[in-house]
Amino acid sequence: MASKKIYECTNASCTLGSRKDPGRFSGGITQEQATAFLGDPDAPHGDGYCPNCGEKGKEVSDA
Amino acid sequence: MRSHIHYRDYQDFESDPLFLATMMPDEGLDIILGQFPGSDVKYTSPLQCALFTSQTATTVITHAQTIANITETTYTSYARQTLAAATWGAAAERPTNLGRQRTYPQLTYPTVGATGATINGFYIANNGFTVCIGQANFDDGLAVVLATNDVIKVTPTIAYLH
Numbered sequence: 001m002a003s004k005k006i007y008e009c010t011n012a013s014c015t016l017g018s019r020k021d022p023g024r025f026s027g028g029i030t031q032e033q034a035t036a037f038l039g040d041p042d043a044p045h046g047d048g049y050c051p052n053c054g055e056k057g058k059e060v061s062d063a
Numbered sequence: 064m065r066s067h068i069h070y071r072d073y074q075d076f077e078s079d080p081l082f083l084a085t086m087m088p089d090e091g092l093d094i095i096l097g098q099f100p101g102s103d104v105k106y107t108s109p110l111q112c113a114l115f116t117s118q119t120a121t122t123v124i125t126h127a128q129t130i131a132n133i134t135e136t137t138y139t140s141y142a143r144q145t146l147a148a149a150t151w152g153a154a155a156e157r158p159t160n161l162g163r164q165r166t167y168p169q170l171t172y173p174t175v176g177a178t179g180a181t182i183n184g185f186y187i188a189n190n191g192f193t194v195c196i197g198q199a200n201f202d203d204g205l206a207v208v209l210a211t212n213d214v215i216k217v218t219p220t221i222a223y224l225h
Contacts, residue, residue: 004142006142007142015171016171016172016173017144017145017170017171018144018150018167018168018169018170018171019168020147020150020168021109021144021145021146021147021150023142023144023170023171023172023173024142024143024144024145024173025140025141025142025173026140026141026142026173027139027140027173027176028140029140029174029176030176030177033174033176033212050173051140051173051174051176052171052173052174052214
């Protein structure tokens with residue numbers, strides 16, 4: 001787990017984490033997931049994009 | 064006056080049962096819950112809430128084991144979720160009259176990507192993720208088999224018994 005990049009989803013309406021505290025994720029949303037969530041096959045995806053809502057996450061260093 | 068203390072030749076202390084009554088009442092446990100997990104003056108907040116694949120769906124580590132004996136899941140996109148001191152709910156009864164507890168709002172973990180996992184429960188660790196504070200199976204005693212696109216949600220509770 002040590003070398004894995006961790007991101008925080010700053011989208012307030014995303015359910016990742018709890019309602020009050022931003023959730024964390026590693027990796028990112030796949031192109032298939034992004035297309036399903038956002039309806040756009042060209043939606044940004046991959047490392048750093050929240051797998052729960054598709055928004056760009058903020059990298060955190062303390063994980 | 065001199066006094067003497069007489070010892071029996073053999074005294075089996077370990078097998079002697081204790082017959083004292085104890086009680087930590089609601090008001091006392093609420094003070095303890097106010098310190099932990101309630102006060103970030105007492106520890107570094109947030110705590111970390113992780114999912115494990117070791118042990119089984121109905122077993123956890125022994126009292127003498129450590130965080131090193133727990134295997135954290137590595138499903139695709141997984142990350143630990145945080146537990147901020149100020150977010151824990153108010154102290155309430157642990158039904159029925161077992162003690163007092165504080166519950167955290169439901170946590171949602173990242174949607175599972177390409178590779179899933181079988182989760183046997185969750186554990187709460189200190190901020191630096193070097194010490195296990197508590198490990199628990201899920202309350203239905205069942206493992207959660209995560210496949211691609213699944214989402215797991217956990218509602219952690221910390222309880223102190225009377």
